[in-house]
Amino acid sequence: MTTLRRLLPSGNSWLTAYAFLYIGFLYLPVVFLPIFSINTSASPKFPLAGTTLQWYRDLPKTPALIDAAWNSLIVGVSAAVLSTTLGILAARAITRYRFPGRRPIHGLIMAPLVLPEVIVAISMLLVMLQLGLSLSLFTVVLGHVLICIPYSMSVLTSGFEGFDRSLEEASADLGETAFGTFRRVTLPMVTPAIISSLLVSFTISLDDFIIAFFLTGTEATLPIYIWGQLRFAAKLPGVLALGTLLLIGSFVLLSIAEILRRRAARRTQSEGPLHA
Amino acid sequence: MTAAAEGSPPLTADGIRRRPPLLQSESFQGLALISPTLLYALILLLLPILVVFAHSFWTQNYLTIDHTFTLQNYRTALTEPIYLDLLWRSLFVSLLVSLFTVVLAYPIAYFISFHGGSHKGLWLFLITIPFWTSYLLRVMSWKVILGYNGVLNSGLMGLGLISEPSTALLYNTSAVIITLTHAWAAFAILPIFVSLEKVDRTLIEAAKDLGDGPLRSFLRVTLPLSAPGVISALLIVMIPTVGDYVTPKLVGGKDGVMIANAIQAQFGKASNWPLGAALSVTTMVVVSLMAGGAVFLIRAAARLAR
Structure with a gap:
């Protein structure tokens, strides 16, 4: 045993070094966005020609960008609200009830996670065109809701799991209806998970390119605007500046989501044993 | 009491569930x-x-769809050299990317699960952060890194390791593989981590007490027991990457084009929906077969290791 103990730290330190290297690899592309977004020269290479905030100042002066940002906001909020609503229903059904076909239904709802996005997008496109829906931000929302639901579901099921059922039974025994129990007992316990799901699905919708690319009509969302700009080398710094802002936005939203998710997990778990 | 307990199936005094009416x-x-x-x-x-x-079984004349059953689209998809090339390349890329991501991700997942201590959540959060930045921007960032005047080239030249920028870094299949391996890392780490968390630590102790060294106990206990995580990581990376559109388009150049770009063209410029549909179905079927084969191999290896 003691020789093993002595062996462990060396293996551990190799692993630790690898872990830091790997984290470096993961953050490598992310780090260059902010760096080159303050570069005076439009071509991204070292050493920097000089630093400037010009690219950031130009952003609000681009009407196409402002339109795209509004579109993304509208699509993101709608997709987040819808996918979280559908996610709540499904996550609640999966964690609380046993019913026939539970596993295949769960599988179908989670399927967009493991399907190539292009195939999901063109399938929806075909059906929408055949139903006579004209492509617009509305069709983008429909598509985003589908790909956001699996993420909402995972956040929400982790929030709903470990939830002590005896609390709900107690509420029912004390005379609450099923709906009343949900509103007054379940909902307050799972609110953090719900907000976390809203933030995660908003972020996914905000970042998604493929679905929006296929399903939008003439209106562009932010990623579609960026895609259009990527063709012009001179526009790169502006895109990098925009990307940096999006990066900061996503980071803030997801940090909040993560803190809330953990609080939700702690709340449902720490209160469980009290009533067991 | 029974009237009040409408929300949940009523329990009798001795705790046996009575068969409730259908609606409840x-x-x-x-x-x-x-x-x-x-x-x-x-x-x-x-x-x-x-x-x-x-x-995929129909044909298209200009704007109208002919609903007669035909296998013509599949014949085209499976015999035209251009589509076969794209399909093979896509499979090759997705196989390599899924292998690389899983092999690179395993040690990290292992590190977090076995040496993460009380910071497991923080590590996982650190790993997922880069993946919440726009996919488009991450791919573009790799273009900045690998490009002719890019970070890597100017860095290597600054260090005096190369005298002129290398063109071998960008616009080819390896650029696609590097970018995708990066893009899918978190999706591989999480499932492997979850399965490692479920490995019963007492089994590893037992193996060591019975005389297995750290490597042997890892190969015979930990690795086979984490096979489900490895399998789901492989699937969750392999199937979506086969149909990636953005990466080949941005960093793949002429040689890096993949099947999704051809599928998109059929629904866009070329406007041949049935052929695009047949290409999609073929891709899904073939990648599922490949994934099934990989799962079979991993399961067999895990059984042998025990």
Whole structure:
């Protein structure tokens, strides 16, 4: 045993070094966005020609960008609200009830996670065109809701799991209806998970390119605007500046989501044993 | 009391569940609750996939679809050299990317699970952060890194390791593989981490007490027991990457084009929906076969290791 103990730290330190290297690899592309977004020269290479905030100042002066940002906001909020609503229903059904076909239904709802996005997008496109829906931000929302639901579901099921059922039974025994129990007992316990799901699905919708690319009509969302700009080398710094802002936005939203998710997990778990 | 307990199936005094009426039965309530989400997935996922499947057996004359059954599209998809090339390349890329991501991700997942201590959550959060930045921007960032005047080239030249910028870094299949390996890392780490967390630590102790060294106990206990995580990581990376559109388009150049770009063209410029549908179905079937084969191999290896 003691020789093993002595062996462990060396293996551990190799692993630790690898872990830091790997984290470096993961953050490598992310780090260059902010760096080159303050570069005076439009071509991204070292050493920097000089630093400037010009690219950031130009952003609000681009009407196409402002339109795209509004579109993304509208699509993101709608997709987040819808996918979280559908996610709540499904996550609640999966964690609380046993019913026939539970596993295949769960599988179908989670399927967009493991399907190539292009195939999901063109399938929806075909059906929408055949139903006579004209492509617009509305069709983008429909598509985003589908790909956001699996993420909402995972956040929400982790929030709903470990939830002590005896609390709900107690509420029912004390005379609450099923709906009343949900509103007054379940909902307050799972609110953090719900907000976390809203933030995660908003972020996914905000970042998604493929679905929006296929399903939008003439209106562009932010990623579609960026895609259009990527063709012009001179526009790169502006895109990098925009990307940096999006990066900061996503980071803030997801940090909040993560803190809330953990609080939700702690709340449902720490209160469980009290009533067991 | 019974009237009050409408929400949940009533219990008798000795705790045995009485058979509730249909409307209050657990199955009915569960199905009713999940039905809106299920309906959504049926209409916007299952139905569209069936429609694509149907289209793949039809043909298109300009704007009208001819609904006569034909296998012509599949013949084109499976015999035209251009589509076969794209299909093989896509499979090759997705196989390599999924292998690389899993092999690179395993030590990290292991590190977090076995040496993460009380910081496991923080490590996982650190790893997922880069993946929440726009995919488009991450791919573009790799273009900045690998480009002719890019970070890597100017860095290597600054260090005096190369005298002129290398063109071998960008616009080829390896650029696609590097970018995708980076893009899917978190999706591989999480499932492997979850399965490592489930490995019963006492089994490893037992193996060591019985004389297995750290490497042997890892190969015979930890690795086989984490096989489910490795399998789901492989699947969750392999299947979506085969149909990646953005990466080949941005960093792949001429040699890096993949099947998704051809599928998109059929629904866009070329406007041949049935052929695009047949290409989609073929891709899904072939990648599923490849994934199935990989799963079979891993399961067999895990059995042998024990």
